[in-house]
Amino acid sequence: MGMSSPEALLICEHCDTVYRRRTLTRGDVARCARCEAELERHHALSVNAMLALILTAMIVFVQANMWPIVTLGLSGQQSSTTLWGMILAMWREQAQVVSVLVAATLFFFPLLKMLLLGWLLWFARAGRRAPGFVRLMVILHYLGPWTMSEVFVLGALVAIVKAHTYFDVTPDPGIYAYAALTLLITIFAGVDLRRLWDDVPEGAA
């Protein structure tokens, strides 16, 4: 089977329309003329900048997971929890399905995503393909929608307001770390990671 030069053509994922790729300048977003989906956008972040972002996100992630999220107080008693406190509490309370969902979407998948990205970008910085590049890129693609840290920030806010009716509520550093993490995720969300396929050519491994 032959391969048309991958740089020259672009196919809209949403409607199958074929385009000739054009060079994008800063701020450019190529849109599909048929279905108006986004085809491609200008790479605003360099590999170095992305790596710096990922490393920052990792540090913030460790803090978000180690530090308590919220403290409740009631007549002298205090109670606080971390993310893992939530996971264990749901497990003990016969809601193992929820426990696994929380662990996966708020801990394991985000962690895996950051580790994979860090690994791939570390090598991409030197213009090389990381060991396991192909397999890791495929895993990264499938991980996409299953990380939900940003949803959790909103959930924590709702929980604080609900608990506020009956308890003294003190937000702990963990929740601020999560808020920072959300900000980093938002910055990263505009990046099309598929560019690594082109940025780091084959044979450079």
Next chain:
Amino acid sequence: MSALPRASELGLIACTVCGLVCRNVPGDARLDGDGVGDDMACPRCGTTLHRRKPNSYVRTWALLIAAFILYIPANVLPIMRTASLNDVDDNTIISGVVELWRAGSPNLAVIVFTASIVVPVLKFLALGTLLVSSQQGSGWARVQRAKLYRLVELIGYWSMLDVFVVALLTALVRFSVLSLVEPLPGVIFFGLTVVLTMLASMSFDPRLIWDGKDTDD
């Protein structure tokens, strides 16, 4: 914008995972969404190439119906029990929203209502509409339908909001005698509904919207 060529007409195929454009994939160009022309691996990432997601209609329908069935207990059954010295209170999704409204946070009540009720219902209606109209090859409002699909994909996972709220409150409120919060089965059904609707929207192939008999431009 006449004659925008489509990959299926040109004998091209785009890899869904890495986006590589491949040529000369054997197999005919039927577009019934059952993945004709398969069994070729993408030369760049190794993923099996499909003109359309395999069995997109059947899989999406199955997942959507399963999600809908679970959505009923998710709403009828309570998701959380709050117990204190003098009363025991079982909350459903809706009663939680009402309570939040009464507690003086109408903004958050609206957000929770949107994430827990509007988003899942929108997903059921939107995916159902997309499935029926695409299966009929309808040329009606294609651009809007395509946008609707992208909206469904974008907002779908926010429905997990209430699941996280229950988990956090369960872990926090454990003053034993005085008060406690425990999860009830509704929250499990709700979590599963969210996962199934996400899988349903992923298995739908938006290219099917454009595969009907009518030309669109």
